[in-house]
Amino acid sequence: MAGTASSHRYFTQDITPNITTISKPTDSVKLKPTILHLGDDIRWNHDLYAELSQKFNIIRTYSTGREDCKRALQDRTWGDFVGMYRPFWNTGGEMGNWDAELIPLLPKSCKVFASAGAGFDWVDTKALAERGIVYCNSASACTESVADAAIFLILAVYRLFSWSCQAAHSCDPERFRDAMSNIAAVTHNPNHSTLGIVGLGRIGYRIAQKAKAFEMRVVYYDVVRMEEREKEVDAVYCETLEELLGKSDCVLLATPFNGDVLLSQREFGRFKKGARLVNIGRGKLVDEAALDKALDDGTVGAAGLDVHADEPHVNKRLAARKNVIMLSHTAGASVESHIGFEKLGMENLLGWLEKGEAGLVSPVNLHWLNRDV
Missing domain, CATH: 3.40.50.720 (NAD(P)-binding Rossmann-like Domain)
Known part of the structure; x- marks a missing residue:
């Protein structure tokens, strides 16, 4: 889909379809924590994305399917990322539900999952919390x-x-x-x-x-x-x-x-x-x-x-x-909602980087969070 990609793409394309691998980072990149951007390019909040890319090393998955996603996580293709970002609810979900099959494959470094949309029946938020990962939705945007x-x-x-x-x-x-x-x-x-x-x-x-x-x-x-x-x-x-x-x-x-x-x-x-x-x-x-x-x-x-x-x-x-x-599950579907989804996800990640849990805008599973992992 149309959009402006980040200028900070620290990866090269693998021969395996839809899998991105990290190229050897520069010293400046090594100092940045890494986040995994799931799905399509952002479309609206480009200034905020530029700020996100200044503070994080951003790796892209694009349209990675479930089996490719599992293999990438198992092989540590995407490294020790600290968070995941899904800007739209109709993209970035090609790997299917985040459940007992996928969640244990996440690196121990992962601490926050900021995603678009209000509902989260496709992700086991309790299992994420037990692994020490805060899930943030975007309900207020829609x-x-x-x-x-x-x-x-x-x-x-x-x-x-x-x-x-x-x-x-x-x-x-x-x-x-x-x-x-x-x-x-x-x-x-x-x-x-x-x-x-x-x-x-x-x-x-x-x-x-x-x-x-x-x-x-x-x-x-x-x-x-x-x-x-x-x-x-x-x-x-x-x-x-x-x-x-x-x-x-x-x-x-x-x-x-x-x-x-x-x-x-x-x-x-x-x-x-x-x-x-x-x-x-x-x-x-x-x-x-x-x-x-x-x-x-x-x-x-x-x-x-x-x-x-x-x-x-x-x-x-x-x-x-x-x-x-x-209706065709379109109650929350509007340009204004999508702008908000995109923005709120980034605000959660930037807030977490600055203040930890206190900086999160819309966490939904803090009551289950295991802080000892």
């Missing part, structure tokens, strides 16, 4: 974009815009007339209804702020109560997920995936009859077969899904429904 998309999906599930859109796109006059004639009898305005937000982090909080403009009441559930935030958006805390489900006219998932399905048949049974579901968290939070059944019997009245359980494959039964609106 907050505005994700929150806007969530509001779009909330409006869509109240007003069944999916039905209307599908009918118009079909170019079928009968489907058009059907939607135009019948949609008003089964749709509602969101004002004065209750939005139940699961996860009042940066994104959930921003959604709550925007939802107040539609005069929606907000309740939320989180593993930690956030009293300051709830006061600012006049939100009501629910002690349990079940309590939130029973109070909500629309349930919105804004929480990371920690390995467990959050909504399945049991939880859908706690929904108010006909309540809506919006998921901008992770697809695997929802049992899609159970959601399909809940839509069949009217337990769930409509669903808005930015994320899916088996991406890039979409559940065909859900996709065929006129009361389900889907």
Whole structure:
């Protein structure tokens, strides 16, 4: 992809495809710690990247696949790097998930992984922490974009815009007339209804702020109560997920995936009859077969899904429904988000170099960090 590469590329190309090897460094390079830049060139924050390249020796992986990555780590091709930098969430992940197969291959010198995106279901952050590596995400960079998309999906599930859109796109006059004639009898305005937000982090909080403009009441559930935030958006805390489900006219998932399905048949049974579901968290939070059944019997009245359980494959039964609106995991996709991803990753690395843990902007696994390795 287009971009300006760093002038500090201290490597030569190996005969093995997609593997870069370090050339013999100069004395000035030896004094710099090394970071591994995963994926494409940066595109926007060139001045900050220049600062990064002044303070770090930067090695590039480009589009290294999993097997090549494993071999490079095993052979110490990239040396004793102290950190990894992934500026975009749709590149630099060609090696697949960072899991029990890859993480043990990292050098002991590696202490920080600064990556784009809000979610981190593709990386075992606990395993990184146990190895003494802090993982930093970039959730704050895409907050505005994700929150806007969530509001779009909330409006869509109240007003069944999916039905209307599908009918118009079909170019079928009968489907058009059907939607135009019948949609008003089964749709509602969101004002004065209750939005139940699961996860009042940066994104959930921003959604709550925007939802107040539609005069929606907000309740939320989180593993930690956030009293300051709830006061600012006049939100009501629910002690349990079940309590939130029973109070909500629309349930919105804004929480990371920690390995467990959050909504399945049991939880859908706690929904108010006909309540809506919006998921901008992770697809695997929802049992899609159970959601399909809940839509069949009217337990769930409509669903808005930015994320899916088996991406890039979409559940065909859900996709065929006129009361389900889907996006292609693009809630956080905007130029502004990508500029922020790129910038925040570099700020984490520069902050760590200057102040250690105290300089990190967005660490997510410090509570597990093993500092004795």
